[in-house]
Amino acid sequence: MSVRVRFAPSPTGYLHVGAARTALFNYLFAHHFDGTFILRSDDTDAERSTAAFQTDILEHMRWLGLAWDEGIEVGGPHGTYKQSDRYDRYREVAMQLLQEDRAYYSFVTPDQLNVFKQRARNAGTSPAYDGTLEPDPSQISRSMLEGGQATIRFRVPRPGITHFIDMVRGEMVFEHAQVDDFVIMRSDFTPTYHLASTVDDVDYGITHVIRGEDLLSSTPKHILLTEALGSDRATYGHLSLLMGPDGKKLSKRHGDTALSAYREAGYVPEAMNNYLALLGWSPGDDETIISVSEMIERFDGTSISRNPAVFDQGKLAWMNGVYIREMSDDDFIEVAQPRVEADLGRALTEEEIGSFAALTPLIKERTKLLSEIEGQARFAFVAPTTYDEASWSKVMETPEAAIALDGATAALESLENWSTEAIDEALRGVLEANEMSARKGLQPIRVAISGSTVSPPLFESIEILGKDETLERIRRARDLLT
RNA sequence: GGCCCCGUCGUCUAGCGGCCUAGGACGCUGCCCUCUCAAGGCAGUAGCGCCGGUUCAAAUCCGGUCGGGGCUACCA
Structure with missing residues (x-):
């Protein structure tokens, strides 16, 4: 007899992480045995069931990639798969x-x-x-x-x-x-x-x-x-149930439980599935990063943990970073560009798209949540109008600041070959001439061009920005120095 | 209260009587790398809830105890 399993949420709430894990386990079990995964709506609670919740559940099941073989909307031999029918x-x-x-x-x-x-x-x-x-x-x-x-x-x-x-x-x-x-x-x-x-x-x-x-x-x-x-x-x-950090059943008061919240915060479905799978199930070896297809191969319904698991957002975030770093640049750009454009409030120009592509490997490895992208990329498209306060006081209110900025201006102005390597060399020349450490001498430049002491690598950033823009930003910051 | 489930590092877990001076991952700490931040490398931190029993031998089996959780709706 072939395996037939179902995930039967009641639409009295949005899809939450605990339910998503149950759905995942059913999905894995069905696929492992070449069975059928069914999605049903247990909506016998007319008071609390809503169409909006139903929609949320379907939407996020799809977002996770947990396709069902039979059930709501996709149909099958048993009608609508809604109990209210x-x-x-x-x-x-x-x-x-x-x-x-x-x-x-x-x-x-x-x-x-x-x-x-x-x-x-x-x-x-x-x-x-x-x-x-x-x-x-x-x-x-x-x-x-x-x-x-x-x-x-x-x-x-x-x-x-x-x-x-x-x-x-x-x-x-x-x-x-x-x-x-x-x-x-x-x-x-x-x-x-x-x-x-x-x-x-x-x-x-x-x-x-x-x-x-x-x-x-x-x-x-x-x-x-x-x-x-x-x-x-x-x-x-x-x-077993999912718990909050305090050991109580996971609920809203522990923070986000809705899949939609994780999606909006910039989690990718691959990381979500991976993390959820390891919450109560072990693939058998010391594997931590495991794809859905590998999970299907190994998930046979055994090795499911009996004890409750605490939902650890920190580990999920780490895992999300792993998956983002594993993305190809093209895939990354596909999800990142719309975010950047939304942040800017306009579409990127052809030239800017080129800049962004150059910037991609730099910010991809620094991204844990997709929502961090726009903040990292912003400097490439708009000059800082304000400077991060802590950054400014830390590196701009130092004796080295003016020297570094002036030195950088002089060195970069005369630079013919605008490449990362050449910029690197020119700026290091300035450091040497002024007997400054890279740490001291480069930070003022970073703040001048990005607005903060934290940014993607400086020389690459300068190359991407271009000569005119770079010099302009340095000049503007220099003017603010007392 | 009754019934049920659960109990290995802070967290997720491996472990199924000797391979365990308990392994991996996240986190944390230190070091290395380094133009910042990340990433990466290395090292370290920390755990079998407790008490009995079985056994030559127990994280592993049994009993109890304590602790946590669930259910106890004309909710699901």
Whole structure:
């Protein structure tokens, strides 16, 4: 039987890093076994589901490159892959379960349930609802059923035990005394997650359910339902949760969790996938940088870590830098140029495009986040109007500043061959003549042309800027010296 | 409270009874390289939560304990 896995986010929020990791693992697992990766929308929560979140999820799945073989928008043999389009099916299943007495109309009120649970808590026993608060079936009147207050609950067999082998955790045993008679249909006759998700997994022929650990305790419910439907259970695998630096479940208050935020901050999808893959999975050797295709080759569902992982932005950033440095210059320019143009508020001219190409290798290796590019490149297209304050006071308010600037002007003015090598030689000549260290003598020039003590390499930068512009910038800075 | 999961450097992890004086990566520190910043090279830093048990031998197996997390909705 071929592998069929699904990623089934509910559109009640944007795609976040934890969900993205779950999606990735499903994707890798499917591809490793030449199976099918399905994207489904578990949108049974009408209150909180929005089209905007749905769009965000699809957009960022695509951004990551996690293409799905079946599912939302791409279609397949099972309709739209949106649960909100399948309410008839869930109702049909619910009615069938009712008929078979595997489910029952429940009249317990939230208040009653609270009392029930609190009492169990006080008594130190299981708080799972076992149906004991329901009226005798003979006393259920038509008006009660039509009052719109009844939910439908699954009748969990008691006593009983559900036992399964979790892909990542091994043998799991749940006593039914710990499992609620859970609601499968709300009082408004809409299905709950447990029902819809399980029915879909059955109907879609899902073989492996790989999801977050938060659903681990719900698994007995899903297995019980599946078997009540007369179907074979899937294999389940529960991934540990992602944590914030404080060890708590990762959430907004830890900073960015939305994929969109990472995308906007200048992370590349390759780095995101690589980092996410290593959060809870190990390729087996000491490999750290690993491509998606290598992951597919090695990801067989084993070697998944059971312990929760802290999401470390620092390491992600490092990895992002690795991927950016590995980009070809052309690829880099493709993503970088639009950023630079947006920063400038105009398109680059032919000549400037040439300058930027020359600058590319210099800034590429200095970029961790794509969003840093424009700041690094700006000096090449617009002269500094202000100078970084700390930089200025550090190198311009020194006795060497004027000497260095004047020396540079003289040396560069007479320079015929405007090349990095020639500029290097000319400027070093100035240093020598004035017995200045490169550190002292070159920094004022750097600040004059870039506005800061931190910039791409000086000689290359000067070559790219051109003679006139360079001399002009040095002169302007020189005029500001007291 | 009940049930469940988890526990190796600060972080992600390798480790599946002897190969471990515990390996790699990020971070951090120092040095080298060097026109700044990066990148790179080298070196260093730091860990098996604790207590018992099994065994000739335990990070690895067992029990307990402590700590962290999840679930406990007509959310998913």
